[in-house]
Amino acid sequence: MKIKTIFVFVLAVSSLLVHSQNKELQWLNDNAIPLTENSQSDKKFSFLDSELKEKTILGLGEASHGTHEFYTQKAQIIKHLITNSNYKLLGFELTQANIKPINDYLQNGNGDLKALMKSLMLYNAQEIFDLFQWIKEYNQGQTAAKKVILFGFDSEDFWYDPLTRDKNMAEIIIKTQKNNALKAIVWSHNVHIAKDKTMAEVEAMGGYLKQELGAKYYALGFDTYKGNVNVIAEGKIIKHSFESGLGTFSELFSKAKDSPFFLSFNLKNSNPFIQTKNKITNIYSVWTNDRALPILPGSDFDAIVFIRETTASLIIE
Numbered sequence: 001m002k003i004k005t006i007f008v009f010v011l012a013v014s015s016l017l018v019h020s021q022n023k024e025l026q027w028l029n030d031n032a033i034p035l036t037e038n039s040q041s042d043k044k045f046s047f048l049d050s051e052l053k054e055k056t057i058l059g060l061g062e063a064s065h066g067t068h069e070f071y072t073q074k075a076q077i078i079k080h081l082i083t084n085s086n087y088k089l090l091g092f093e094l095t096q097a098n099i100k101p102i103n104d105y106l107q108n109g110n111g112d113l114k115a116l117m118k119s120l121m122l123y124n125a126q127e128i129f130d131l132f133q134w135i136k137e138y139n140q141g142q143t144a145a146k147k148v149i150l151f152g153f154d155s156e157d158f159w160y161d162p163l164t165r166d167k168n169m170a171e172i173i174i175k176t177q178k179n180n181a182l183k184a185i186v187w188s189h190n191v192h193i194a195k196d197k198t199m200a201e202v203e204a205m206g207g208y209l210k211q212e213l214g215a216k217y218y219a220l221g222f223d224t225y226k227g228n229v230n231v232i233a234e235g236k237i238i239k240h241s242f243e244s245g246l247g248t249f250s251e252l253f254s255k256a257k258d259s260p261f262f263l264s265f266n267l268k269n270s271n272p273f274i275q276t277k278n279k280i281t282n283i284y285s286v287w288t289n290d291r292a293l294p295i296l297p298g299s300d301f302d303a304i305v306f307i308r309e310t311t312a313s314l315i316i317e
Contacts, residue, residue, distance in 0.1 A: 089177060195219050198277065225309065226244065260307040
């Protein structure tokens with residue numbers, strides 16, 4: 001009799017979990033915006049014009065620093081926002097020493113871009129090279145006041161104290177944005193752009209940006225379910241395969257009818273994800289055994305771009 005009672009209880013709990021997941025998946029399918037490859041590139045991200053209205057800084061995340069599809073989707077977003085929404089300041093999670101000569105290339109055409117990118121490790125990628133080339137060509141047709149400016153907001157001095165690194169990076173971003181009086185996009189890992197403490201359990205760069213800007217800061221995370229990724233090992237770039245765990249947001253997102261997709265967590269129409277903590281894929285610059293971190297949708301990120309299966313970025317030899 002006792003075994004039968006336990007069995008009935010387990011069955012009831014399982015049914016509730018399935019029902020809950022079906023509800024979440026249905027809401028996801030009803031509200032996600034598909035980002036199909038055959039979408040016209042000049043209209044694919046037009047919905048961001050209203051989504052980012054009145055925003056001053058956009059945090060553009062990534063679940064890893066070595067993923068081709070993250071880089072290409074982010075490049076398309078950046079191009080759209082530069083062209084259509086007057087974003088003219090682009091920051092990278094790199095040192096200003098690395099970025100300053102590249103910015104000179106984008107402004108004035110000085111130097112050899114491939115040579116200038118050699119020291120960027122995981123960001124020494126064809127996808128980012130192509131984005132920089134596009135910006136250079138865009139700048140050639142603009143007055144000095146309307147050219148896109150590239151800056152780095154990291155520093156080697158910050159690396160020795162991870163607890164203050166995010167605060168220091170946020171201060172550079174805020175100072176650079178105010179000095180230039182331009183809307184800014186900052187390219188960084190999900191862990192850094194998050195607005196709340198759910199992922200890292202300490203205040204992230206995005207948290208400090210939120211403190212300064214309030215609703216004028218917008219965090220867009222990126223996630224994937226499985227694939228290949230580049231990481232750093234003993235000073236070299238190597239490729240690893242991965243697959244997210246069962247029961248995660250990443251697994252649920254992988255069941256959506258569309259991929260890739262954009263999903264806003266600010267939608268109020270019976271949003272089942274609000275205040276529901278679960279994990280998404282998280283891969284650092286080096287390979288680790290634990291490759292997931294929790295998020296609280298709406299608190300950590302305003303929205304997410306999900307790509308079901310991803311491949312390693314194209315490192316420039």
